[in-house]
Amino acid sequence: MVVTLGPREEFIQNNLGLVHSCATRFRGRGIEYDDLFSAGCMGLVKAYDGFDETRGLCFSTYAVPVILGEIKKLFRDGGTLKVSRSIKELSLKINAVREVLSKQYGQEPTVSQIAERLEVSVEQVVQAINAAMPTLSLTPISDDEQGREFDIPIESHEEELADKLALREVLQELAPDDRQLILLRFFKNQTQSQTARIMNTTQVQISRRERKILLQLRNKLIT
Amino acid sequence: MADVKIERKDSVMCAYVSGEIDHHSAAEIRETIDRALIAKDINLLTMDFGGVTFMDSSGVGLILGRYKLLSALGGRLVIQGTPPSVNRMLKLAGITKIIEFKGETADETC
Amino acid sequence: MKPVNYVKFTFLSRSINESFARGAIAAFAAQLDPTVEQLADIKTAVSEAVTNCIVHAYPADVGQIQITAAVYENERLVITITDKGVGIADVEAARQPMFTTGGAERAGLGFAVMESFMDNVKVRSKLGKGTRVTLIKQLHMREHTSRPLFCAA
Amino acid sequence: MKPVNYVKFTFLSRSINESFARGAIAAFAAQLDPTVEQLADIKTAVSEAVTNCIVHAYPADVGQIQITAAVYENERLVITITDKGVGIADVEAARQPMFTTGGAERAGLGFAVMESFMDNVKVRSKLGKGTRVTLIKQLHMREHTSRPLFCAA
Ligand SMILES: Nc1ncnc2c1ncn2[C@@H]1O[C@H](COP(=O)(O)OP(=O)(O)OP(=O)(O)O)[C@@H](O)[C@H]1O
Ligand SMILES: Nc1ncnc2c1ncn2[C@@H]1O[C@H](COP(=O)(O)OP(=O)(O)OP(=O)(O)O)[C@@H](O)[C@H]1O
Ligand SMILES: [Mg+2]
Ligand SMILES: [Mg+2]
Numbered sequence: 049m050v051v052t053l054g055p056r057e058e059f060i061q062n063n064l065g066l067v068h069s070c071a072t073r074f075r076g077r078g079i080e081y082d083d084l085f086s087a088g089c090m091g092l093v094k095a096y097d098g099f100d101e102t103r104g105l106c107f108s109t110y111a112v113p114v115i116l117g118e119i120k121k122l123f124r125d126g127g128t129l130k131v132s133r134s135i136k137e138l139s140l141k142i143n144a145v146r147e148v149l150s151k152q153y154g155q156e157p158t159v160s161q162i163a164e165r166l167e168v169s170v171e172q173v174v175q176a177i178n179a180a181m182p183t184l185s186l187t188p189i190s191d192d193e194q195g196r197e198f199d200i201p202i203e204s205h206e207e208e209l210a211d212k213l214a215l216r217e218v219l220q221e222l223a224p225d226d227r228q229l230i231l232l233r234f235f236k237n238q239t240q241s242q243t244a245r246i247m248n249t250t251q252v253q254i255s256r257r258e259r260k261i262l263l264q265l266r267n268k269l270i271t
Numbered sequence: 272m273a274d275v276k277i278e279r280k281d282s283v284m285c286a287y288v289s290g291e292i293d294h295h296s297a298a299e300i301r302e303t304i305d306r307a308l309i310a311k312d313i314n315l316l317t318m319d320f321g322g323v324t325f326m327d328s329s330g331v332g333l334i335l336g337r338y339k340l341l342s343a344l345g346g347r348l349v350i351q352g353t354p355p356s357v358n359r360m361l362k363l364a365g366i367t368k369i370i371e372f373k374g375e376t377a378d379e380t381c
Numbered sequence: 382m383k384p385v386n387y388v389k390f391t392f393l394s395r396s397i398n399e400s401f402a403r404g405a406i407a408a409f410a411a412q413l414d415p416t417v418e419q420l421a422d423i424k425t426a427v428s429e430a431v432t433n434c435i436v437h438a439y440p441a442d443v444g445q446i447q448i449t450a451a452v453y454e455n456e457r458l459v460i461t462i463t464d465k466g467v468g469i470a471d472v473e474a475a476r477q478p479m480f481t482t483g484g485a486e487r488a489g490l491g492f493a494v495m496e497s498f499m500d501n502v503k504v505r506s507k508l509g510k511g512t513r514v515t516l517i518k519q520l521h522m523r524e525h526t527s528r529p530l531f532c533a534a
Numbered sequence: 535m536k537p538v539n540y541v542k543f544t545f546l547s548r549s550i551n552e553s554f555a556r557g558a559i560a561a562f563a564a565q566l567d568p569t570v571e572q573l574a575d576i577k578t579a580v581s582e583a584v585t586n587c588i589v590h591a592y593p594a595d596v597g598q599i600q601i602t603a604a605v606y607e608n609e610r611l612v613i614t615i616t617d618k619g620v621g622i623a624d625v626e627a628a629r630q631p632m633f634t635t636g637g638a639e640r641a642g643l644g645f646a647v648m649e650s651f652m653d654n655v656k657v658r659s660k661l662g663k664g665t666r667v668t669l670i671k672q673l674h675m676r677e678h679t680s681r682p683l684f685c686a687a
Contacts, residue, residue, distance in 0.1 A: 408557025
């Protein structure tokens, strides 16, 4: 069976729909649709010119891979760009937009709001968000860096010393038994069972006591 | 994933950590730092977390481990450049009062 | 109550899969349109639970880890992380902050992190049989421009 | 040959899960440090296969879709997408570009896209039983600063 395509111009006009269908598959990859479509048209022309009517092949079977291949070439330039790099770049943008939107709405934006503003997909945003992106505080950021919620102030040597003393002091405030428990567990790296044996009690008792003391210690250190 | 760059000057060493710190990457970071630490007589290690984008409790273990090692070697550990969410993790760990912090920006010691 | 949507996945207890698990969970949680911080919390909690399977449940060999994630109608996200590893002798003790059997490189903070980043954490374990950790997070308690979450397939 | 690493996941044939499937596969493929283009190709191919399950395999109801992804030593990535849906009567015909049973809405290009984006595509199907599509991609044929991919857990 011989397939005849007919006049070039007309045939190509009639098959632009095929190019559209192919080009749509590449949407959202960062290249304008018009460019995708033009490359696809190039592919269609190439396919028309290269098609061997005597081989009995269906035109689309031959043409679709050529069109897809031609569009794919557009992406080759960025071919060596590693995902890790591109994600880093997007995550910087996300950070900036997140800050802007938070101010605008007075609450944290969701990933879809961020995606919309950046004109990328939610999927891309989610991929680019790394779990430890700076958490924003909604209080306005003053020039004074110390004003931010999670900042740990730059500590002078005196303050450091004071902190270490504070820890020691807090430990001193504990009852002797509790202090021994903490020393054994966290400074001598003993297990609860070992500590229990040394202190002549049970592991369960140690476990309960320990939780209480730790909470107590933490509250004292944090406030 | 994660990356660590080491700079050394005399007995002072700086480790710039970036990327995601989980148990997988912490192992590599730890080896790189410890190898460099032990190779030379270091009495001050600064760990910079400026480029860190994710950190779970493995990062706390990484810091505590270096803290203990340096104490044993008679040296000192300083943490700097921690993003807010890393701070959150450190605060939760209750070690912000034990470990030395230098502010958000890198210091000229390294 | 039946979940609106769910997914289940199984993978090897290799440390390289920690970041895979975080990424897959993030991709699933995305349908609830979380904030960046909520997503970070979920990823961190999952990372802790998965790391525990790798480090503690299968200390010497490579085993299987199974994660399920389900979304319920009121935007509640329920995640389970299950292993068939060594199990935990005393769950209550294990959940204490700073309790660790993992030596100097572990802080004993995993469970504390899960508890502080999620709304509810359940642990079931049997020695020699394995452990299941259930992490629950309620998203969007705040007002929120509502939009249909699920479209017909 | 045994894979170096693999993952298996199961989810419902809801269109909202297309993006989950892409995201999860991307999170898994990340361990091979692909280029942006390679990852986009993989995601597009998986998306086509998953969409086919949703649209064709389970046209009237919601069914299960299973994906496996495996990495082999030579950085070969093998992905399978399996459904227990209606199956394909004539696989060879279905794979032809522009063949569709989906009406005017569909272009009949899914398989052509998979073929053009992956190095190898296999399809096995049985009417009334279901379909399995296998997608294979060889990453980093070019020289590449080698680095150890997997460390002991
Ligand atoms: N899946 C598990 N299988 C067996 N034991 C576990 C499992 N998860 C936790 N454990 C036990 O519970 C203890 C506490 O776990 P947790 O995650 O709180 O701290 P950690 O893993 O020891 O240290 P970190 O998480 O800070 O690195 C572990 O040391 C271990 O003994
Ligand atoms: N998982 C499946 N189960 C049942 N039939 C399938 C499945 N996948 C593909 N098919 C059949 O193969 C045909 C061709 O699939 P293909 O993906 O190439 O095109 P399409 O889905 O019809 O259109 P498009 O992908 O362009 O939207 C489908 O129309 C359908 O008849
Ligand atoms: Mg842990
Ligand atoms: Mg299709």
